[in-house]
Amino acid sequence: MTAEPLLQVRGLATWFETPRGIAKVLDGLDLDVGRGEIVGLVGESGSGKSVTAYSVVRLVRPPGSVVAGRVLFEGRDLLSLPEGQMRHVRGKEISMIFQDPRGYLDPVARVGNVLNEIYRTHEQASRKEAKARALELLRAVGLPAPERVYRAYPHELSGGMAQRAMIALALACSPKLLIADEPTTALDVTIQIQIVRLLAELRTQLDLSILLITHNLSVVAEVCDRVAVMYAGEVVENGAAREIFESPRHPYTVGLLRARPRIGTVEEKLADIPGRVPDLLELPAGCRFHPRCFLADDRCRHEAPGLRPLMPDHVSRCHYAERVQEDAA
């Protein structure tokens, strides 16, 4: 994947006005999604991962706004496109799925009708052609009875089926990039793995790129090629998934990986991360993670670290990235 990435986010800043001041939810974010890649964007609540997604598709609503940066999609800066063209990008080139599919599906429209409408308006398909393509797509996302789902209203679908229907709608116009915001979080364990697998299959079949936003590191371990870890509005580490899991180079990533209760190992005590996520209006000076960090020293309290390359494809926002491994042991 040496070609130019499909999506390049550079210096993205999205701020929210609050009664207490301006919350810099994102402040200079860089992120790439390569063609055919599944990139995991991982972080805890309030880290800014969903705001990143909304900023990319320009759906941030007041009191929030994108104040700086570039979002290059196939070389074009989406942030400077007129709204009319942006609308064309959304859905046709970039589409999104969410945590709660039933909250985003029209409750009074049959799934098939929505799909039909997409094909008839965007692709000028005939009625018959639209229906055939709709059924084909419902089958492609693994719905066992496509004819039944075609005629169904969202409330008649289970959570897993609704998420598959949502994926079908998102893929109707063959987008190049799918942004999936916590797509499996509301689902049961056995259904979660089905959806994760489906995303991996669709990537191969449809040559799709996926930005998978999740708080669940194990979901990332299951399908992602690359991982970007976010903390308090910043990417703190970014690299190949294998690298990140096997030799994490940021203390926060180390902490997240160890805090997971895993089924393969039994520890007497889980390694938790002390303290809590900082308030974006009262960010600590220096490194944003230093109050919770096992490596923090004077330098970390005063000097904010930048993202540093450690290897060709691995960056970390830590003054002591080289030491993280030994000191964590």
Place this chain on the structure above:
Amino acid sequence: MSDAILQVDDLVKEYRVRVGGRRAVLHAVDGVSFEIARGETVALVGESGSGKSTTALCILRLEEPTRGRVRFDGEEVTGRSAASLRPLRRRVQIVFQDPTESLNPRRSVGDTLREPIEWHHLAEGAAARARVGELLELVGLQPGHARRYPHQLSGGQRQRVCIARALATNPSLVLLDEPTSALDVSVQAQILNLLNELQREIDLTYLFITHDLGVVRHLADRVLVMYAGQIVEAAPTATLFERPLHPYTRALLDSVPVDSPSERRLRAVPKGEPYSPLDPAPGCRFAGRCPWAAEECEAPVELAPAADGHLVRCTGWFSRRVPEPRREAIAS
């Protein structure tokens, strides 16, 4: 088990519902029996709609069971008047999933914690205030938190308050209904560690309801797996993870995402959707998703011992159609 603190016998909870205009009976909990020994942590595992939370609510009689018996410390819980339950309620408490919804936003932490103490006449005035300070310390908060309101606390701190409230009456048994599911990973670990420490310090028994098998492995002594209102397998934790017998338990374990990308492997991903126990057929409820299902699975099937302390509800296991689980599937 004579030292059983909780005995649940053939518990049934049915709801009469209408589905598309048709009357039906939802068998939310359908003949659940188990015991918990003093000091034990038992995990009740299942997916949404499996009946695990309803079981907890029936134990507390926050839902009225349709049939069955619940005994706490040898005393009947079912079939008693609400007023006569009060002394029992002091000794059985519950912590819910969402600490934000289960705290009164207009009440300070101190007031929230003082209420159960005063309601059960455990202490008053200065003694009650001292007890609040003690409880806060016990769950890792500071005495100063008593003056705060829920919105001034983080999610993890709110859950600590809920735990402190549950402990205010010195209970022996605490039901934990997905207590960490709404929390971030780093905070979840803090709360799980806290629950572990509390159990060691103050002699608690836990019934831990969760869908997260990682949490189960970490915390539970014994596991009950529920599917569509019934317990389908019961075993000590290590046994369940090393030798899962019921096809549903195997499917659950196979569904857990890998710990690291280097462990990616081809696994049989369970097919289909969870069974909804609406007017259920008499046979095995998992048969529709089970790779080993056969005609014999249509006959009623009971939970039966497969090994010492290991129960399973599976006709195919006993007729040797369901094979021994592959060890490598679970090895770390």
